[in-house]
Amino acid sequence: MVDAAAKIYSKPKIDFSALQWDVDGKTVFEVMIEPSQHRPHYAQTDDGSWVAFIRKNDENILANGVLLKSWKLEKNRSGIYFQYDEPRKILIDYLNNSGTITLSKFSRIAIISRLQAENILAELLTLKCIEAHFGENPVVYSLNMDFDMNGLK
Numbered sequence: 001m002v003d004a005a006a007k008i009y010s011k012p013k014i015d016f017s018a019l020q021w022d023v024d025g026k027t028v029f030e031v032m033i034e035p036s037q038h039r040p041h042y043a044q045t046d047d048g049s050w051v052a053f054i055r056k057n058d059e060n061i062l063a064n065g066v067l068l069k070s071w072k073l074e075k076n077r078s079g080i081y082f083q084y085d086e087p088r089k090i091l092i093d094y095l096n097n098s099g100t101i102t103l104s105k106f107s108r109i110a111i112i113s114r115l116q117a118e119n120i121l122a123e124l125l126t127l128k129c130i131e132a133h134f135g136e137n138p139v140v141y142s143l144n145m146d147f148d149m150n151g152l153k
Contacts, residue, residue, distance in 0.1 A: 009044045040071050061134045069122035082123050087112050100140040
């Protein structure tokens with residue numbers, strides 16, 4: 001049954017392994033899913049639409065537009081090129097001073113469209129300059145402290 005659901009209600013198909021346990025007279029299925037190189041994986045919802053999720057601890061969280069764009073950029077074989085322009089400088093300065101930012105806040109303080117802000121966050125997320133923190137609503141972004149920002153100044 002789980003195998004059929006993985007084939008019918010996900011694309012691309014999600015590979016997994018499963019174990020069956022008997023606990024106090026009840027059957028429990030343990031399903032293990034390894035990280036995939038073919039992300040994003042989409043699941044079909046009750047209304048027939050397809051959405052992508054990420055897993056955080058024991059929760060499935062809806063992947064946002066920034067993350068979907070970042071996954072797409074990861075697959076781009078021609079690489080990522082961007083100019084360290086004023087919106088990016090505003091973002092890095094803000095994160096250095098305030099720690100975290102939302103997509104909406106970035107769009108407002110940089111005076112750019114939501115789409116532009118989403119694209120910039122996706123680029124920097126793909127390059128591992130910033131990190132996304134899911135589970136908070138809305139998603140917040142922070143500098144990746146392991147990344148050397150000196151090359152961006």
